[in-house]
Amino acid sequence: MKSKRSINFILQEGGIGLILIFIVIIFALTAPRFATLLNFTNIMQQISINTAISVGMTFVILLGGIDLSVGSVLALATILAGKVLITENMSIPAAVVLSALAGIGVGMLCGLFNGFVSVRWKIPPFIVTLGMMNIARGAALQISNSRTIFGFPTSFNKFGTVNLFNVLPSIFLIALALVIIGHFILKYTVFGRMIYAIGNNEEAVRLSGHNTAIYKIAAFAFCGFTVGVAAIMYMLRLNIASPILGTGFDMNAIAATVIGGTSMSGGKGSMVGTFLGACIIGVLNNGLLLIGLGDNARQIVTGFIIIFAVVIDTYRVKFANRTE
Amino acid sequence: MKSKRSINFILQEGGIGLILIFIVIIFALTAPRFATLLNFTNIMQQISINTAISVGMTFVILLGGIDLSVGSVLALATILAGKVLITENMSIPAAVVLSALAGIGVGMLCGLFNGFVSVRWKIPPFIVTLGMMNIARGAALQISNSRTIFGFPTSFNKFGTVNLFNVLPSIFLIALALVIIGHFILKYTVFGRMIYAIGNNEEAVRLSGHNTAIYKIAAFAFCGFTVGVAAIMYMLRLNIASPILGTGFDMNAIAATVIGGTSMSGGKGSMVGTFLGACIIGVLNNGLLLIGLGDNARQIVTGFIIIFAVVIDTYRVKFANRTE
Amino acid sequence: AQDDKPVVGVVLKSLANEFFKTLQEGAEAWAKEDGRYTLDIKGMNSETDIDTQLSIMDTFISQGVDMIILAPADSSALVPSVVKAQAAGIPVVNFDVRLDAEQLKANGLEDFLFVGPDNEEGAYLAGMALAEKIGEGGKVFIIEGNPGADNAIARKAGFDKAVAEGKLELLESSTAHWETEEANALVANLLTKYPEVQGIMCANDSMVLGAQKAVEAAGRDDIQIVGFDNIAAVQDLIKQGKALATVDQFGADMVKMAIEVGQKIIDGEIEPLGWEKTPVKLITIEDLE
């Protein structure tokens, strides 16, 4: 009985994890240098930013929303944080702290704006965040005068290349911390349960006396927060702040979330799933490159695998239901 | 009674139209040369492709789906149609007809794939079309060897610049025809009725004895069809076929649809609204430039106006309900 | 047999871009003929995809290739990767887009070698061709590339220089993000705003295609257009007299030169310093006959 249950658990909760493991094994067998510690470190480095954004995106999608502005807001956040970071006449620790606050702050403000406008006027988040996508991008270009900002303090830049135990990149640890925080909030806090509840049936939640607006705004703000953190991670990793970065980040984060099993219409999904979704995307990008596929073939294969992973997942769910 | 009713109609159905008129008036007063016939011809030319894609997108979104692959599929369709069009040893009329068939055919095939896979394995259309986005782009690049295709027959190129009565661009007329066809299907056919019904409550429709799968696949195929037509329109307008065109077309089409009042969760919306949504986007692009705003300011203002238009729309709906 | 040939890792920007595709094919053809090297050419799906470039760099480093030649997607962000490769004993030759001088300096690579064209110079040549054609006081637009992109900035600077030197009147400078369709709409709208315009400078050839169609649709045959990249479709326009000029940067030669310079560095013949300029050439109708 018990073992059957745990098989079920693996099948249901860990399904996308099995698919990830499967992909990893395939690449380990076929792609030279894939299964090396160094390469895993690389992959972790590469998925960190998408993972961080996806944590916030999961909150928003669980509510039945979407956030298209994450890429632009990330760019804007790097610009502001970057400006602060290179301010002269400031001690480096002070500059770093203020810079992080600036980046995270602007992320949260944009998130608040998204949440507030969509809740206050009952506008589809798609529209509000599409608007914000343009606003933040324009602002980033304007403020930076379309120029990349660089020349951060060396100690700052160094931190981004530090690997714990020589394996775990610092920014991956930050991303992991966000995943854990996100998971914890969703699973164990009233706020988290409200996110699910609202995504299930907002009307019912409202009728039982909760102020759904607050929770929704908070979810968008949280998404902005993770984008702000991702902006700092970006600066740590690439040592630049740029007004043009982040195109496609929105689709990547949404893809990670949805591949991870979160329903676009809200109410269903998990943070662990999202993390695994981000891993799958990262491993695919890395593995297909190592296998030596040409660019076009890589793109085509990526497309098929994205679909295929989710198709497999539906079979797994079916099977899992049957063994109950 | 009757006049009150017609006011109501304008407020409810034509609301986004009023906003469009409002925007047009503002620009007419503030932007030099905005209110000229020539400029309107320009705008029509510019919105044609987005309008055509949005027609199909509306079908998909009404079902509660989404199609992220339209841009890539459009590129792929131009490449195939372009290859056919420049085939030597073929009479021009034959080449044009075959080329159109190739472009529209590949569009429909991609749509069929999207529909079939998402229906058969119950996968979110977001994922399937994201996959298709990669597949079609990779295929377009591969087939064209990353090269722009040009050198179409002169008569073909000429047709793209013809304006009926010196005002209505030929491709705008094609777009308009698609809008009318789409409107007709949605309003007056069993297929259209099913689209709405499935978007509202698929399970109830299924339990009423319908094969909802067929209708859903058909809607995606129709979307692919409009993308194929849009590909031909693109070739008429720009006289090239290119594997890299079409980025951002998906967001534009979704934006037109949603600004036009179609609900992202399906079941609610109209083709006329979508058309007006596409007009608003086109007029904004044009008017803000004529007013003399710089690139960044234009982007920021566009963002605000997109949000603002929809905010206004919610007030209008409220007001309309009150006057009933 | 192939295995003992030195492997050169080539990191390109987007292979979707026609320029890089031409470059890739040219480089491959050259390598086959030359026979000394095995080329491993990798690109990304989008020009701004810094991430993929970084992972390609990582991949090359862990594969231990003999030399990397790099066309960076971002002039600052790739510097740490270059440092990493050098530290691993792999010489890196920077080509096409110059790595940022200050960023290099901060990483201890002052005046790091660059093999590549002078984008600004190229744009200036195109701009001057336009200026000569329409004469002093001629009214022009600049259609810019992606804001913030390094070559977009350089080309804009070149156009600006030509505007100043040719005493042209700049009516408007706006971006169309390298894209045909966007350039088409932008130019159509600008033509409405400034019917008096006489010339258009586009930062790449894809935008020339869109701009030219907008001019044609407006029924104007008195507007001169110049571009950059020398793609086949624009050559065709130049031949038909529908575009004035474009600029060729001889991508394949650039790769060849970068590899040869890299070989010299390995052989200890030269220091990896300075700017090894590759030619830029104005292409007009005379060059195409």
Next chain:
Amino acid sequence: MNDINIIELKNITKRFPGVTALKQVNLEIIQGEVHILVGQNGAGKSSLVKLLTGIYHPDEGEIFFEGRPYEPRTTFDAFQNGIRVVHQEFNLLPYLSVAENIFFEKLPSHGGLVNYNKLYKDTESALAKVGLNISPKTRVETLGVAQMQLVEIAKAIHNESKVLIMDEPTATLTPKEISRLFEIISDLKSKGVTIIYISHHLQEIYEIGDRVTVLRNGEWVTTRPLKELMIPDLVKLMVGKEIENEYPFDDTVKVGEKIFSVENLRYRGNKHNISFTVRAGEILGISGLVGSGRTETMRAIFGADQREDGKIFLHNKEITIQSPKDAVKNGISLLTEDRKTQGVILSMNIAVNQTITALEKISKNGLLQNNTELRESEKLVRDIGIVCPSINQLVRNLSGGNQQKVVLAKWLFRDAEILIFDEPTRGIDVGARYEIYLLLWKLAALGKGIIVVSSDLDELIGICHRILVFSDGKITGEVNREEFDQERILSFAYAEYIHQNAQDLNHEIKTLN
């Protein structure tokens, strides 16, 4: 009794576009009573409840609660005043657990963290109270309708309240759950809770009610002690005319040959095989307790869920049914039990909902014939007596009973040979129910085979030729009209559960009497 009015409505009027749901209603609810509210579908009962709970706001008039003016702006205001409600339509969160559904108004928490131990413990006791034997972690989407109803009730009663309003809580329950509910109600009453109870099952209200208010067309008709009004009086007050016999049984209808049969059908998750037949002109009743597998069996026949095994014959010829489409094509229809998620399309109008089963009748070559649709749809509205301003009314804006009538209408629009009705009269008032029975008889007279699944045993006994009894996924009894007998049918219904658990049985039987 010292009669304090806990709630007073003074001249309340509520209008909707085209409808006045309540007209100048005056009503007093006495502290501690069980106040019954009856009236035809669309009489305004649910609207009244929604006014009391802050979902709607009156256009005119005032409400007093405990003597003070009471203007709830949100449901939360109502809660804070101690007013709780079980709505006619469920408001559950499908992907969340039963525990979270019951408690999410205020999840047991400490410093923002959910205390799951307490949550599950509390849930167990809340579920035990309503007699629902499921794990607190069960996801609500996997529950049957009756179970969902019990979850709704558990949700409403676990909190202390002064006034508890129940809008048709028993529409889908079987006697077992109903008697448990009545125990709960009398328990609450003894604690001084005032109860407002809405039901169309007129027999049951006598078990618990103190006073009754009748609404008709949004107008107050009377408020009297229940003892003073017998069922026929109530019906007359509600409907405005007398109905002599609640259940018409037409013995002129000839039951013919066997036309439909199911052999060894096994739905997914069931251990037993099910076989039965239906004859032309026969009304076959299906009885059983909640969860006995009636709905699953019907869904499996209709192709709504996949079958594990079994054959289906129509006119002695085997037919293959893989999907509802196959079923409908073969002349079988199924009126589903959950109208909100499976029956109606809430955001579309009456006409669309009614005609969706037979679009070929209102279209030519794929083009809709609007005039035909209008005509057909209006005819159905008239035939079935749907109360609505026009056929363009959205189904969402209809009263619960009228929504149910729309579902009926859509299946009548499709002339099927075999009509399966799963809880067809759920939420339908006595008057309209009578009309529906007549309709069933009309269909029977045409030689159709009719299957009625119902939790209302009186109804089955009143109108069926024959009743099959389900118990735990198995047919345990078949009773012909001559032998109809409540006790006997119930004993069949319990048959399988008795084998399983003798202790439970004792309990069941106790609660039953």
